[in-house]
Amino acid sequence: MNEIKLFCPATIANLSCGFDVLGLCLDNVGDEMVIRKSAQKGIRITKIIGADLPLETENNVSGVAGLALLETVNPDFGFEIEIYKNIKAGSGIGSSAASSAGAVFGINALLGYPYSTKDLVQFAMQGEKLACGNAHADNVAPALMGGFTLVRSYSPLDIIKIESPSELYATVVHPQIELKTSDARSVLKQTVSLKSAIMQWGNVGGLIAGLYTQDYDLIGRSLHDEIVEPLRSVLIPGFDLIKQAALENGALGSGISGSGPSIFALSKGAATAEKIAKAMSAVYEAINLPYEIHVSKVNSEGVKIL
Amino acid sequence: MNEIKLFCPATIANLSCGFDVLGLCLDNVGDEMVIRKSAQKGIRITKIIGADLPLETENNVSGVAGLALLETVNPDFGFEIEIYKNIKAGSGIGSSAASSAGAVFGINALLGYPYSTKDLVQFAMQGEKLACGNAHADNVAPALMGGFTLVRSYSPLDIIKIESPSELYATVVHPQIELKTSDARSVLKQTVSLKSAIMQWGNVGGLIAGLYTQDYDLIGRSLHDEIVEPLRSVLIPGFDLIKQAALENGALGSGISGSGPSIFALSKGAATAEKIAKAMSAVYEAINLPYEIHVSKVNSEGVKIL
Incomplete structure (x- = not known):
């Protein structure tokens, strides 16, 4: 070859x-x-x-x-x-x-x-x-x-x-703004409360357990970020509305992708993921913010030979 | 009945x-x-x-x-x-x-x-x-x-x-000292560094993954406590020596049970758990500290009707 x-x-x-x-x-x-x-x-x-x-x-x-x-x-x-x-x-x-x-x-x-x-x-x-x-x-x-x-x-x-559980889909919306990684990092605090940290590692445990047992509800209950999302989400226009639109339309959970500005939602099944995409799109259309949106199954193999 | x-x-x-x-x-x-x-x-x-x-x-x-x-x-x-x-x-x-x-x-x-x-x-x-x-x-x-x-x-x-993975055993040694829960709590810090917290939830994820996949090595690699053990272990006589004895004798990991003073080690198989019990006992015998020691499989059902 x-x-x-x-x-x-x-x-x-x-x-x-x-x-x-x-x-x-x-x-x-x-x-x-x-x-x-x-x-x-x-x-x-x-x-x-x-x-x-x-x-x-x-x-x-x-x-x-x-x-x-x-x-x-x-x-x-x-x-x-x-x-x-x-x-x-x-x-x-x-x-x-x-x-x-x-x-x-x-x-x-x-x-x-x-x-x-x-x-x-x-x-x-x-x-x-x-x-x-x-x-x-x-x-x-x-x-x-x-x-x-x-x-x-x-x-x-x-x-x-x-x-990945077999029916897990992601919807990802990318608002066309520039968010510098340095800005996304600078809002982080170097210390966190022990209480928040415990909630976070309880949720990490729940998320991993949910993935192994294909328990979509548990995945959803665990998809919370006590620590970083509250600080970073203010840098992303419409974050709260997008997340709310995702959850109201059946998302298991929603959060910041990487250090933003993209926002993801996870859901069970393609139909729900598409419905969430529509609802997310409506949020950015209402405020005239250009965006790209993707709906994708979770890829089980990584890089693929074409 | x-x-x-x-x-x-x-x-x-x-x-x-x-x-x-x-x-x-x-x-x-x-x-x-x-x-x-x-x-x-x-x-x-x-x-x-x-x-x-x-x-x-x-x-x-x-x-x-x-x-x-x-x-x-x-x-x-x-x-x-x-x-x-x-x-x-x-x-x-x-x-x-x-x-x-x-x-x-x-x-x-x-x-x-x-x-x-x-x-x-x-x-x-x-x-x-x-x-x-x-x-x-x-x-x-x-x-x-x-x-x-x-x-x-x-x-x-x-x-x-x-x-629990089927061959997982615990060895628990209880040094006969009084450690008040209030003292064990008072040494905790109410804030932790973000870096330590991330290491901790990475390990929680690894531990849960190890349990689901019966990957004893991964369980062992994940059994670390970045946050509480360094603070509480100083209240427990011989903690470092007990932990070292456990690890040198094949323990997957070792730490404080509850808020102490008991110290646990997890291991694969009864023979290793017994060997660890001997090594832990030798540590407390050398310093003439009275102790109780237990070796037990993980119980899969909880409270049992006799």
């Missing part, structure tokens, strides 16, 4: 109570990438369609993630990467993670799979480090592994994949 | 990362109770063997818990309760919870099971309120329901039972 074409999925990180640890993979929202072997060693980004991103390997997240992998293998050939972006940068659904995940997945495949998919997370994290200064795994892990992922620990890196 | 004899199990609450939310039920450590119908309405505590506890119904945790249940049913007969205590008060393995759980379980059975076992938790919590001023559920829930229990929320009360 000399060339591989990939679907590189968008992801939702910071899933309500699972701030910084829980993410999920979307199924029909994502980029495409073509990766091919080349005689010249190293990595060249030969084409980027759909976004204004750097072509220099060292300045591109897929280049940096790919190089991190290549350093450990050092083959006597190299790779060319073409990127067809659909996920908007800064949307809060893992645009950079999709590119980092795709690059390491594709290169690993063309090398004959020297690494397991889970092992690739550490390399893809280097792309995230370039993108936001922090080698976080909560988008690249679900992008690579699919389903839900729990980043239990960074030191050592310990990632647990949790299969 | 006019009389019922019960085994009322000890429990471990505040399971490492699961402070205030996660507990488990022990299988061969516990009290016995006999509960029988009587013509006289209300509840009378007719006998207490093995502990110096109040016989007045309103001052006894089993009396108070039983009355909370009876108030909702109001039968035209009453109950007598005999209590044979084996669990020492103040040991940190749910002595009062065993009595509260036994009382409501037995009365419910003699009434023909008007309530599910899970529904009984709310009544047993009233016994805990008498015992420690706080109607907490993290001992009465596992005592009634068995296995592991997650108290996801108090308002509304939401308890999730999680079956």
Whole structure:
């Protein structure tokens, strides 16, 4: 195999109570990438369609993630990467993670799979480090592994994949505003009350239990964020109305995707997810705020070979 | 049925990362109770063997818990309760919870099971309120329901039972010192760092995932408490040595049982649990500190009819 074409999925990180640890993979929202072997060693980004991103390997997240992998293998050939972006940068659904995940997945495949998919997370994290200064795994892990992922620990890196209940759908609305990650981070408080923290880890426990037992009601009861959402949601126009519209239309829960500005809702079944999409759209249409909206099953496999 | 004899199990609450939310039920450590119908309405505590506890119904945790249940049913007969205590008060393995759980379980059975076992938790919590001023559920829930229990929320009360992996054993050592709950509470800080809180809920997620997948290694990797153990363990003589002895002898993890002074270790298989018991015993023998030690499988059913 000399060339591989990939679907590189968008992801939702910071899933309500699972701030910084829980993410999920979307199924029909994502980029495409073509990766091919080349005689010249190293990595060249030969084409980027759909976004204004750097072509220099060292300045591109897929280049940096790919190089991190290549350093450990050092083959006597190299790779060319073409990127067809659909996920908007800064949307809060893992645009950079999709590119980092795709690059390491594709290169690993063309090398004959020297690494397991889970092992690739550490390399893809280097792309995230370039993108936001922090080698976080909560988008690249679900992008690579699919389903839900729990980043239990960074030191050592310990990632647990949790299969998604079969009828779980996400609705994600992206208001077309710019929300800088630095602003989203600056509103966080470095200390939290013990009481809120206990409620949060009770809900994390409930959410994980709900996923394993396919208990949609329990998933819904657990989808609360006591700590971050109250601080960050004020940065997102119409957040309360969007969330209310989602819950009134049958969402199990709703919250901020990543560090925003996208807002997600989870629901049981495609029909409910579509109904929620309509209700969310109506909120932004009423205030004339441009938006994109996605309805997607949870993707169980992560990056896919096309 | 006019009389019922019960085994009322000890429990471990505040399971490492699961402070205030996660507990488990022990299988061969516990009290016995006999509960029988009587013509006289209300509840009378007719006998207490093995502990110096109040016989007045309103001052006894089993009396108070039983009355909370009876108030909702109001039968035209009453109950007598005999209590044979084996669990020492103040040991940190749910002595009062065993009595509260036994009382409501037995009365419910003699009434023909008007309530599910899970529904009984709310009544047993009233016994805990008498015992420690706080109607907490993290001992009465596992005592009634068995296995592991997650108290996801108090308002509304939401308890999730999680079956224990089949080979999971607990070793519990009880140093014979008095540790007042008020002292154990006073060392807690009312705020925690966001970073520690995130580590804690990552570990709660990992622990729940490990229980559902019977992944003993993951259970072990998740059994950390970033927040409470560092503060409380200094109140328990030899804590660090006991924990080290447990881990060096194959424990998956070790921590404070309840608010102490008992220390628990979890392990895979009875042989490891026994080996840990020997190592823990050696620590307290070396410093001439009297102790009791228990080795028990996790009890999957809670209160048992004898």
